[in-house]
Amino acid sequence: MPQKANATLAPDPQPATLFEVAADLLRTNISDGKLAPGVVLQESALAERLSMSRATIKRALSLLSDEGLVQKFSGRGYLVTGGDETPLRLDLRTLDLDLDALDDTVGKPNWLRIHNAVEQELSRCLVFGRYRVVEALVAQEFDVSRTVVRDVLSRLQERGLVQKSANSRWVVEPLTAQRIKDKFELRMVLEVAALNSARPSTEALTTLADDIRALPGDRPITAQTWFDLDQRFLELAILSTPNRELATYIGGNRSGLWALHSVLFSLGLPPDRQSLMELFMVIDLLRSGTTTAAAGMLSTHLRNSLHRTISQLKIVSVIDPPKDFAPYLIPT
Secondary structure, eight states: OOOOEEOOOOOOOOOOOHHHHHHHHHHHHHHTTSSOTTBEEOHHHHHHHHTOOHHHHHHHHHHHHHTTSEEEOSSSSEEESSSOOOOBOOOTTTSOOOOTTOOTTTTSOHHHHHHHHHHHHHHTTTTSOOEEEOHHHHHHHHTOOHHHHHHHHHHHHHTTSOEEOTTSOEEEOOOOHHHHHHHHHHHHHHHHHHHHHOOOOHHHHHHHHHHHHTSOSSSOOOHHHHHHHHHHHIIIIITTSSOHHHHHHHHHHHHHHHHHHHHHHHTTOOOOHHHHHHHHHHHHHHHTTOHHHHHHHHHHHHHHHHHHHHHHHHHHTTEEOOSOOOTTEEEO
16 A cells, blocks of 8 residues: 655635735724824725725724724724824825735635635546535635635536535535546537637647747646646647537536645656647648548547546545645535
8 A cells, every 4th residue: 555645735815804914904004103192083984995895894993903903992993002092093095005915816705816716626626535615714814705616616517516415505526537538528519519610810839839849848837837828728729619509518517626736746756748749730620621630630639638537636646635625615
């Protein structure tokens, strides 16, 4: 029995909750003196200025109160501490504040703000077994409602990353060898059909072929390069089919496999150079106008990719799951 190794795969940092973003921003402005001692901080004015809800601002102010940076007083709102407790009422809507701490997620719908983080965390489970996703814990993790969580999980369900069990619980099912085979069988049917009806740009195909040919042979291909080239091939040679329903099914089937490859690369398995060389041959046949031969080469490529992916899955099967999965993921 091979000795199991510890996985070193680590997620990107979780996005800060909105109340934490608000608290950081207020903390910075208090430290810089833009919110001087005695300034009255009211939920409604701050909510309007920061484009956040009053509930979010309320939690941020409560956090700063626990830290001693603001305090309750006899009027409405909080006072910035450090002075003689004389209320200083300023128009917070026009006050010159440093808002650089606001990132591009602020003001977006909550589901969009947390979608990528949840997707990434669910993807990490794909080779490590079956995990239950606890709605309440996701909501707690990101400081959002369970309605928002259901919205996100429903979108990820459409992409095949999470399913509803018989008892209506959200679960991440492992990408087993059989599931991978099923997905590749679908690819062999759908993508070959799409290629036969696709209308790719010859100029764009030539550029892609040149980029693949220019890959250095003396050093490994990065995961980002592999994904970029694979995505460009998909868009040009497959998704340029006029059959939009076919393209939609292809995209949904592909998403789970891309997530799997992302996990495999993160665990140290190198991106497959041979796969890109096979795509180069498909492109060469398309550019010469021999679509039937290109479709045959694509079928060969997909069969080879299936065998390579199964082999990679066997390698990672001896790796223990990471210890730092999100608390809302429960192994079952």
